[in-house]
Amino acid sequence: MRISIYQNKSARSQKVSDNLKILLSEHKHRFTFDEINPEVVISIGGDGTLLSAFQKYLDQIDQVRFVGVHTGHLGFYADWQEFELDELVDSLLQLQPQTIKYPLLESIVQYSDGSQKRVLSMNEAALKQISGTLAADVLIDGELFERFRGDGLTAATPTGSTAYNKAIGGAVMNPSLASIQLSEIASINNQVFRTLGSPLVVGPKEVIRVVPLKADNEIILSHDHLNETTDQIAWVEFRVAHEQVSFASYRHTPFWRRVRNSFIGDEVVD
CATH class of the missing domain: 2.60.200.30 (Probable inorganic polyphosphate/atp-NAD kinase; domain 2)
Known part of the structure; x- marks a missing residue:
């Protein structure tokens, strides 16, 4: 699998990116880093970072799939948190992702x-x-x-x-x-x-x-x-x-759950 990691300039996202590269490098037989012609683009940051990654790979939009790792203020497009890198790598190794497409x-x-x-x-x-x-x-x-x-x-x-x-x-x-x-x-x-x-x-x-x-x-x-x-x-x-834009969904978060998590939270008032 050819992977590109795209992160924002914050020290927090850079650290997450470095840690993810170390974990992926332990499986060189499965993953290669390719910023020019990737199959999967892993965006590390918030939604703004993913929008930037989308624009960078716009000319390959029919060939690439995105995965979002949330470190920013809002991660509406992200399925993964920064502390779940081990689980993300395991999913990349073991699972066939569902492709979710958005208009x-x-x-x-x-x-x-x-x-x-x-x-x-x-x-x-x-x-x-x-x-x-x-x-x-x-x-x-x-x-x-x-x-x-x-x-x-x-x-x-x-x-x-x-x-x-x-x-x-x-x-x-x-x-x-x-x-x-x-x-x-x-x-x-x-x-x-x-x-x-x-x-x-x-x-x-x-x-x-x-x-x-x-x-x-x-x-x-x-x-x-x-x-x-x-x-x-x-x-x-x-x-x-x-x-359409494609996301590699190794675990799918339903749309309305994303909306609730982003704007309402988990608290339910009786």
Whole structure:
């Protein structure tokens, strides 16, 4: 098995990484370290670290599977804790993992100079205007749905629905649903301006297009942890990507248990 270990820069994660490399090196007949063409990428840190690992191996997304080891503040994607390295190595040696696949978000960004780029996100993409309010037309499958005014818009995957999307009032969605969710950031709703005022969910064959009304205004466009500031956006389209991200699950934690563990805890009040 070809393994790459990807950790954040904290001393804690570096120590866990070093310990894991020692344990794996004891089984050289089974494991080789390969950062270029791995079969399994083990991310050590929090969810932000795993997002970085995802972006690093994006061009191999159909060939690699991820395993998360939690040392950060939030480990929603992680099945393992930092003190379970022995158990993780035993599982790598003995078990055939179940492959769990999650939907990804595809963004097509059209610039005013005619150029275009395609970006994949595991959590979400967001548009925000640097100053003032963002004014944009929102179209669904080419038909005008609303004219938005507010701080911004986010498009989230089901797994990303527990991140920024949840913080701004979006719904938490099970990743078995191949869909994306568009949520408003502080929309303006009065007698002059009117938007839906709530998140909307579209299916795998639907396309959301956001067209800024003032193309020369500076906008921050983010994809997961990556940010771009530009005044050249003509429009951005969001849809469910045909690619998916794969996790090697040696022990599967059900989605709603992850949600409960991350946000509620184990305490039950009678």
